[in-house]
Amino acid sequence: MFKSAVLKLLRQPWLWLLPLIPWWGGSLMAEDEGYYGLQARWMLHTGDWLTLHWWQEPRFDRSIGVQWLQAIAMAVGGETT
Numbered sequence: 001m002f003k004s005a006v007l008k009l010l011r012q013p014w015l016w017l018l019p020l021i022p023w024w025g026g027s028l029m030a031e032d033e034g035y036y037g038l039q040a041r042w043m044l045h046t047g048d049w050l051t052l053h054w055w056q057e058p059r060f061d062r063s064i065g066v067q068w069l070q071a072i073a074m075a076v077g078g079e080t081t
Helices: 002-010 013-023 033-046 065-077
Strands: 052-054 057-059
Touching (some): 033 052
Antiparallel strands (some): 052 057
16 A cells, blocks of 8 residues: 555656755856866966965965866866866
8 A cells, every 4th residue: 555655656757856946046066166177277287286376376275185186187188168
């Protein structure tokens, strides 16, 4: 009895959309992803892998791990625009 009721509910297509409600109206990408990507690109172009720059000014307000990973990915796979 319970199994048939659950199967009947799962056949309703609108129920499959319910888990998407929290994401409606929100961005799937963080607002600072472009910031990290640009810092990684500058890291790759300047060759300075220890100092983050933002428009030629050094920035020491964040950790550098994400930018390293992105710069390595750009070095291996190439830059995209």
